[in-house]
Amino acid sequence: MLNVSVVVPVRNAARTLPQCLVALAKLDPAPYEIVLVDNGSTDESLSLIQRFALDRRSKIVQILVEQRRGAATARNTGVRAAKGDVIAFTDADCAPDPSWLRALLTPFDDPAVLAVAGQVQAAAASTTLELFSVLYTLQSTQKYARYHQWTPWEGGFPTANFAVRCDSFKTLGGFDEEVEIYGEDYDLCARLYEHNAVIVYTPDARVRHHHRTTLRGLLRQAFGFGRSHPYLLRRHACSGLWLDLPGRALSMSRFPIPAWIDLASADKKVMAILIVSAAYGPAILLLPLYLFWLAILTGQHAKSTGTPVCFSKAIGLAGLLLLKSATMTCGRWWGSLKYRACCF
Numbered sequence: 001m002l003n004v005s006v007v008v009p010v011r012n013a014a015r016t017l018p019q020c021l022v023a024l025a026k027l028d029p030a031p032y033e034i035v036l037v038d039n040g041s042t043d044e045s046l047s048l049i050q051r052f053a054l055d056r057r058s059k060i061v062q063i064l065v066e067q068r069r070g071a072a073t074a075r076n077t078g079v080r081a082a083k084g085d086v087i088a089f090t091d092a093d094c095a096p097d098p099s100w101l102r103a104l105l106t107p108f109d110d111p112a113v114l115a116v117a118g119q120v121q122a123a124a125a126s127t128t129l130e131l132f133s134v135l136y137t138l139q140s141t142q143k144y145a146r147y148h149q150w151t152p153w154e155g156g157f158p159t160a161n162f163a164v165r166c167d168s169f170k171t172l173g174g175f176d177e178e179v180e181i182y183g184e185d186y187d188l189c190a191r192l193y194e195h196n197a198v199i200v201y202t203p204d205a206r207v208r209h210h211h212r213t214t215l216r217g218l219l220r221q222a223f224g225f226g227r228s229h230p231y232l233l234r235r236h237a238c239s240g241l242w243l244d245l246p247g248r249a250l251s252m253s254r255f256p257i258p259a260w261i262d263l264a265s266a267d268k269k270v271m272a273i274l275i276v277s278a279a280y281g282p283a284i285l286l287l288p289l290y291l292f293w294l295a296i297l298t299g300q301h302a303k304s305t306g307t308p309v310c311f312s313k314a315i316g317l318a319g320l321l322l323l324k325s326a327t328m329t330c331g332r333w334w335g336s337l338k339y340r341a342c343c344f
Contacts, residue, residue, distance in 0.1 A: 004101055005032055008078075011071075014048060020090070033061070033062060036049045037077050039069065049061075064081055071181050071184070087165075088162075104116050114164060115200075116163045119204075122211060127213070131302065134305070150236055151242065158185050179228075182228040190236040194236075218320070222328045223331035224331065231338075231341075243263070244262040246269075268329070296314070
Protein backbone atom coordinates (compact mmCIF):
# COMPACT_ATOMS: atom_id res chain seq x y z
CA MET A 1 0.00 0.00 0.00
CA LEU A 2 1.24 3.49 -0.83
CA ASN A 3 2.38 5.72 2.01
CA VAL A 4 0.58 9.07 2.10
CA SER A 5 1.83 12.39 3.39
CA VAL A 6 -0.92 14.95 4.02
CA VAL A 7 0.34 18.51 3.43
CA VAL A 8 -1.66 21.47 4.76
CA PRO A 9 -0.59 25.13 4.36
CA VAL A 10 -1.78 27.34 7.21
CA ARG A 11 -2.09 31.12 7.36
CA ASN A 12 -4.32 32.97 9.83
CA ALA A 13 -6.79 30.09 9.89
CA ALA A 14 -7.72 30.05 13.58
CA ARG A 15 -11.45 30.17 12.75
CA THR A 16 -11.51 26.92 10.77
CA LEU A 17 -8.27 25.16 11.75
CA PRO A 18 -9.65 23.32 14.83
CA GLN A 19 -12.23 21.49 12.68
CA CYS A 20 -9.56 20.66 10.11
CA LEU A 21 -7.26 19.20 12.76
CA VAL A 22 -10.03 17.13 14.35
CA ALA A 23 -10.86 15.71 10.91
CA LEU A 24 -7.20 14.88 10.20
CA ALA A 25 -6.97 13.01 13.50
CA LYS A 26 -9.96 10.84 12.50
CA LEU A 27 -8.65 9.73 9.10
CA ASP A 28 -8.99 5.99 8.51
CA PRO A 29 -6.60 4.77 7.33
CA ALA A 30 -4.29 7.19 9.08
CA PRO A 31 -1.70 8.89 6.85
CA TYR A 32 1.97 8.05 7.06
CA GLU A 33 2.50 11.62 8.24
CA ILE A 34 0.81 15.01 8.44
CA VAL A 35 2.90 18.02 7.41
CA LEU A 36 1.54 21.37 8.63
CA VAL A 37 3.22 24.44 7.14
CA ASP A 38 2.62 27.77 8.87
CA ASN A 39 2.93 30.55 6.31
CA GLY A 40 3.55 33.52 8.57
CA SER A 41 0.36 33.46 10.63
CA THR A 42 -0.27 36.39 12.95
CA ASP A 43 -3.19 34.80 14.81
CA GLU A 44 -3.07 31.70 17.01
CA SER A 45 -2.77 29.24 14.11
CA LEU A 46 0.82 28.25 14.93
CA SER A 47 0.01 27.53 18.57
CA LEU A 48 -3.01 25.45 17.47
CA ILE A 49 -0.94 23.19 15.23
CA GLN A 50 1.80 22.92 17.86
CA ARG A 51 -0.78 21.81 20.42
CA PHE A 52 -2.17 19.33 17.89
CA ALA A 53 1.28 17.81 17.35
CA LEU A 54 1.85 17.57 21.09
CA ASP A 55 -1.51 15.89 21.68
CA ARG A 56 -0.74 13.30 19.00
CA ARG A 57 2.44 12.30 20.90
CA SER A 58 3.98 10.70 17.83
CA LYS A 59 6.20 11.52 14.89
CA ILE A 60 3.22 11.46 12.54
CA VAL A 61 2.99 15.29 12.63
CA GLN A 62 5.63 17.61 11.21
CA ILE A 63 5.38 21.36 11.79
CA LEU A 64 7.24 23.67 9.43
CA VAL A 65 7.41 27.46 9.27
CA GLU A 66 7.69 29.13 5.87
CA GLN A 67 7.85 32.92 6.06
CA ARG A 68 7.88 33.48 2.29
CA ARG A 69 4.31 34.33 1.39
CA GLY A 70 2.19 32.20 -0.89
CA ALA A 71 0.26 28.94 -0.72
CA ALA A 72 2.38 27.50 -3.55
CA THR A 73 5.56 28.21 -1.62
CA ALA A 74 4.14 26.73 1.59
CA ARG A 75 3.01 23.56 -0.17
CA ASN A 76 6.36 23.12 -1.90
CA THR A 77 8.10 23.46 1.47
CA GLY A 78 5.82 20.79 2.87
CA VAL A 79 6.48 18.37 0.01
CA ARG A 80 10.25 18.78 0.30
CA ALA A 81 10.00 17.54 3.90
CA ALA A 82 7.45 14.80 3.16
CA LYS A 83 8.42 11.14 2.91
CA GLY A 84 5.28 9.58 1.46
CA ASP A 85 4.82 8.00 -1.96
CA VAL A 86 1.72 10.16 -2.49
CA ILE A 87 1.14 13.73 -1.37
CA ALA A 88 -2.45 14.53 -0.39
CA PHE A 89 -3.22 18.24 -0.22
CA THR A 90 -6.01 19.95 1.65
CA ASP A 91 -6.42 23.37 3.25
CA ALA A 92 -6.81 24.70 6.76
CA ASP A 93 -10.41 25.71 5.97
CA CYS A 94 -11.32 22.14 4.97
CA ALA A 95 -12.39 19.10 6.99
CA PRO A 96 -11.87 15.75 5.18
CA ASP A 97 -14.21 12.81 5.67
CA PRO A 98 -12.72 9.93 7.71
CA SER A 99 -12.55 7.77 4.54
CA TRP A 100 -10.94 10.56 2.47
CA LEU A 101 -7.55 8.93 1.98
CA ARG A 102 -8.98 5.51 1.14
CA ALA A 103 -11.03 7.02 -1.68
CA LEU A 104 -8.12 9.13 -2.95
CA LEU A 105 -5.71 6.19 -3.00
CA THR A 106 -7.84 3.64 -4.85
CA PRO A 107 -7.35 5.13 -8.38
CA PHE A 108 -3.55 5.03 -7.91
CA ASP A 109 -3.73 1.27 -8.47
CA ASP A 110 -3.52 2.27 -12.15
CA PRO A 111 0.12 3.33 -12.79
CA ALA A 112 -1.02 5.77 -15.50
CA VAL A 113 -2.85 7.81 -12.87
CA LEU A 114 -0.48 10.43 -11.54
CA ALA A 115 -3.03 12.48 -9.57
CA VAL A 116 -6.48 12.16 -8.05
CA ALA A 117 -8.94 14.93 -7.21
CA GLY A 118 -11.90 14.66 -4.87
CA GLN A 119 -15.19 16.39 -4.17
CA VAL A 120 -15.28 19.74 -2.37
CA GLN A 121 -18.52 20.14 -0.44
CA ALA A 122 -19.59 23.31 1.33
CA ALA A 123 -19.90 23.54 5.09
CA ALA A 124 -23.27 24.60 6.44
CA ALA A 125 -24.10 28.25 5.80
CA SER A 126 -25.34 30.61 8.50
CA THR A 127 -25.41 33.91 6.57
CA THR A 128 -26.54 35.07 3.13
CA LEU A 129 -22.89 35.54 2.13
CA GLU A 130 -22.01 31.98 3.11
CA LEU A 131 -25.10 30.64 1.36
CA PHE A 132 -24.04 32.49 -1.78
CA SER A 133 -20.64 30.79 -1.65
CA VAL A 134 -22.31 27.42 -1.14
CA LEU A 135 -24.34 28.01 -4.31
CA TYR A 136 -21.71 29.60 -6.57
CA THR A 137 -18.16 28.72 -5.41
CA LEU A 138 -16.10 25.55 -6.04
CA GLN A 139 -18.95 23.47 -7.39
CA SER A 140 -18.04 19.78 -7.67
CA THR A 141 -19.71 17.16 -9.81
CA GLN A 142 -20.99 13.83 -8.52
CA LYS A 143 -19.67 11.97 -11.57
CA TYR A 144 -16.48 9.89 -11.55
CA ALA A 145 -14.24 10.80 -14.51
CA ARG A 146 -10.75 10.45 -16.00
CA TYR A 147 -9.08 13.47 -17.57
CA HIS A 148 -6.25 13.65 -20.11
CA GLN A 149 -5.96 17.37 -20.82
CA TRP A 150 -6.60 20.80 -19.38
CA THR A 151 -8.96 23.27 -21.05
CA PRO A 152 -10.53 26.44 -19.62
CA TRP A 153 -13.63 24.36 -18.89
CA GLU A 154 -12.31 21.14 -17.41
CA GLY A 155 -9.32 19.15 -16.23
CA GLY A 156 -8.18 21.51 -13.49
CA PHE A 157 -8.72 20.88 -9.78
CA PRO A 158 -8.17 22.83 -6.55
CA THR A 159 -5.64 21.70 -3.98
CA ALA A 160 -8.37 21.78 -1.35
CA ASN A 161 -8.77 18.10 -2.28
CA PHE A 162 -5.98 16.78 -4.46
CA ALA A 163 -3.39 13.99 -4.33
CA VAL A 164 -0.35 13.48 -6.56
CA ARG A 165 2.48 10.98 -6.78
CA CYS A 166 5.43 12.53 -4.97
CA ASP A 167 8.03 11.63 -7.62
CA SER A 168 5.88 13.14 -10.39
CA PHE A 169 5.36 16.32 -8.38
CA LYS A 170 9.09 16.72 -7.79
CA THR A 171 9.93 15.94 -11.42
CA LEU A 172 7.72 18.86 -12.47
CA GLY A 173 9.36 21.18 -9.95
CA GLY A 174 6.25 21.53 -7.79
CA PHE A 175 3.91 24.52 -7.82
CA ASP A 176 4.82 27.74 -9.58
CA GLU A 177 5.91 29.94 -6.67
CA GLU A 178 5.59 33.11 -8.74
CA VAL A 179 1.84 32.76 -8.27
CA GLU A 180 1.05 33.80 -4.69
CA ILE A 181 -2.42 32.30 -4.81
CA TYR A 182 -5.07 31.16 -7.35
CA GLY A 183 -4.16 29.26 -10.50
CA GLU A 184 -1.07 27.41 -9.29
CA ASP A 185 -3.13 24.24 -8.71
CA TYR A 186 -4.69 24.22 -12.19
CA ASP A 187 -1.27 25.00 -13.64
CA LEU A 188 0.12 21.86 -11.97
CA CYS A 189 -2.71 19.81 -13.51
CA ALA A 190 -1.95 21.21 -16.96
CA ARG A 191 1.75 20.37 -16.60
CA LEU A 192 0.90 16.84 -15.49
CA TYR A 193 -1.16 16.36 -18.66
CA GLU A 194 1.78 17.59 -20.73
CA HIS A 195 3.66 14.57 -19.34
CA ASN A 196 0.88 12.22 -20.52
CA ALA A 197 -0.68 11.91 -17.09
CA VAL A 198 -4.17 10.77 -16.27
CA ILE A 199 -5.95 12.64 -13.47
CA VAL A 200 -8.94 10.89 -11.91
CA TYR A 201 -11.80 12.74 -10.27
CA THR A 202 -13.65 10.71 -7.65
CA PRO A 203 -16.66 12.12 -5.76
CA ASP A 204 -16.11 9.51 -3.02
CA ALA A 205 -13.13 11.47 -1.64
CA ARG A 206 -14.86 14.33 0.15
CA VAL A 207 -13.73 17.36 2.10
CA ARG A 208 -16.03 19.97 3.61
CA HIS A 209 -14.91 23.51 2.81
CA HIS A 210 -15.62 26.64 4.86
CA HIS A 211 -16.20 29.47 2.40
CA ARG A 212 -15.44 33.17 2.85
CA THR A 213 -17.41 34.93 5.58
CA THR A 214 -16.70 38.54 4.56
CA LEU A 215 -17.55 40.45 1.40
CA ARG A 216 -13.95 41.60 1.12
CA GLY A 217 -12.71 38.01 1.23
CA LEU A 218 -15.29 36.90 -1.32
CA LEU A 219 -14.36 39.65 -3.78
CA ARG A 220 -10.63 39.13 -3.28
CA GLN A 221 -11.12 35.48 -4.14
CA ALA A 222 -13.23 36.34 -7.21
CA PHE A 223 -10.58 38.77 -8.47
CA GLY A 224 -7.89 36.12 -7.93
CA PHE A 225 -9.89 33.49 -9.82
CA GLY A 226 -10.37 35.93 -12.70
CA ARG A 227 -6.69 36.89 -12.73
CA SER A 228 -5.69 33.22 -12.92
CA HIS A 229 -7.64 32.60 -16.14
CA PRO A 230 -5.33 34.55 -18.51
CA TYR A 231 -2.31 33.20 -16.60
CA LEU A 232 -3.40 29.63 -17.38
CA LEU A 233 -4.40 30.52 -20.93
CA ARG A 234 -1.01 32.09 -21.64
CA ARG A 235 0.94 29.14 -20.25
CA HIS A 236 -1.05 26.24 -21.63
CA ALA A 237 -2.97 27.25 -24.76
CA CYS A 238 -0.99 28.22 -27.85
CA SER A 239 -4.17 28.89 -29.80
CA GLY A 240 -7.91 28.33 -29.67
CA LEU A 241 -11.08 30.20 -28.75
CA TRP A 242 -13.29 29.25 -25.80
CA LEU A 243 -16.59 31.10 -25.85
CA ASP A 244 -19.21 31.00 -23.08
CA LEU A 245 -22.67 32.04 -24.26
CA PRO A 246 -25.94 32.01 -22.31
CA GLY A 247 -26.94 28.35 -22.26
CA ARG A 248 -24.15 27.22 -24.56
CA ALA A 249 -20.36 26.87 -24.75
CA LEU A 250 -18.34 26.82 -27.98
CA SER A 251 -14.69 26.21 -28.81
CA MET A 252 -12.61 26.70 -31.97
CA SER A 253 -9.27 24.92 -31.94
CA ARG A 254 -8.02 26.74 -35.07
CA PHE A 255 -8.45 30.24 -33.70
CA PRO A 256 -5.05 31.95 -34.25
CA ILE A 257 -4.55 33.20 -30.67
CA PRO A 258 -5.63 31.82 -27.28
CA ALA A 259 -8.80 33.60 -26.18
CA TRP A 260 -11.39 32.88 -23.48
CA ILE A 261 -14.51 35.03 -23.66
CA ASP A 262 -17.35 34.70 -21.17
CA LEU A 263 -20.54 36.42 -22.35
CA ALA A 264 -22.82 34.42 -20.06
CA SER A 265 -21.95 36.00 -16.71
CA ALA A 266 -24.39 38.35 -15.00
CA ASP A 267 -22.20 41.45 -15.32
CA LYS A 268 -21.80 40.92 -19.09
CA LYS A 269 -25.58 40.85 -19.52
CA VAL A 270 -25.89 44.11 -17.60
CA MET A 271 -23.07 45.53 -19.72
CA ALA A 272 -24.89 44.50 -22.91
CA ILE A 273 -28.08 46.25 -21.74
CA LEU A 274 -26.14 49.44 -20.98
CA ILE A 275 -24.42 49.37 -24.38
CA VAL A 276 -27.72 48.94 -26.21
CA SER A 277 -29.25 51.68 -24.06
CA ALA A 278 -26.53 54.11 -25.13
CA ALA A 279 -27.79 53.72 -28.70
CA TYR A 280 -31.48 53.32 -27.88
CA GLY A 281 -32.51 54.95 -24.60
CA PRO A 282 -35.72 53.01 -23.84
CA ALA A 283 -33.69 49.79 -23.72
CA ILE A 284 -32.63 50.80 -20.21
CA LEU A 285 -36.01 49.47 -19.07
CA LEU A 286 -34.60 46.01 -19.64
CA LEU A 287 -32.21 46.49 -16.72
CA PRO A 288 -34.72 46.29 -13.83
CA LEU A 289 -36.46 43.41 -15.63
CA TYR A 290 -33.20 41.50 -15.88
CA LEU A 291 -32.31 42.16 -12.23
CA PHE A 292 -35.78 40.93 -11.19
CA TRP A 293 -35.31 37.80 -13.30
CA LEU A 294 -31.83 37.26 -11.83
CA ALA A 295 -33.32 37.33 -8.32
CA ILE A 296 -35.88 34.71 -9.37
CA LEU A 297 -33.14 32.49 -10.81
CA THR A 298 -30.97 32.69 -7.69
CA GLY A 299 -33.98 31.89 -5.52
CA GLN A 300 -34.78 28.86 -7.67
CA HIS A 301 -31.17 27.71 -7.49
CA ALA A 302 -31.20 27.95 -3.70
CA LYS A 303 -34.45 25.99 -3.57
CA SER A 304 -33.06 23.28 -5.85
CA THR A 305 -30.25 22.67 -3.36
CA GLY A 306 -32.68 22.25 -0.47
CA THR A 307 -32.30 25.80 0.88
CA PRO A 308 -35.42 27.79 -0.06
CA VAL A 309 -35.12 31.53 0.57
CA CYS A 310 -37.52 34.45 0.72
CA PHE A 311 -37.54 36.93 -2.17
CA SER A 312 -35.63 39.60 -0.24
CA LYS A 313 -32.80 37.12 0.39
CA ALA A 314 -32.94 36.09 -3.27
CA ILE A 315 -32.40 39.75 -4.18
CA GLY A 316 -29.35 39.77 -1.91
CA LEU A 317 -28.00 36.61 -3.57
CA ALA A 318 -28.57 38.17 -7.02
CA GLY A 319 -26.68 41.30 -5.97
CA LEU A 320 -23.76 39.20 -4.73
CA LEU A 321 -23.74 37.23 -8.00
CA LEU A 322 -23.59 40.42 -10.02
CA LEU A 323 -20.86 41.88 -7.80
CA LYS A 324 -18.79 38.69 -7.88
CA SER A 325 -19.02 38.30 -11.66
CA ALA A 326 -18.01 41.95 -12.17
CA THR A 327 -15.04 41.52 -9.83
CA MET A 328 -13.97 38.36 -11.63
CA THR A 329 -14.18 40.21 -14.95
CA CYS A 330 -11.92 42.94 -13.53
CA GLY A 331 -9.48 40.23 -12.50
CA ARG A 332 -9.56 38.81 -16.02
CA TRP A 333 -8.85 42.22 -17.54
CA TRP A 334 -5.98 42.87 -15.14
CA GLY A 335 -4.56 39.40 -15.75
CA SER A 336 -4.88 39.83 -19.52
CA LEU A 337 -2.65 42.91 -19.34
CA LYS A 338 -0.16 41.25 -17.00
CA TYR A 339 0.09 37.92 -18.83
CA ARG A 340 -0.62 39.23 -22.35
CA ALA A 341 -3.55 36.92 -23.02
CA CYS A 342 -7.07 37.56 -24.32
CA CYS A 343 -9.49 36.83 -21.50
CA PHE A 344 -12.76 38.75 -21.22
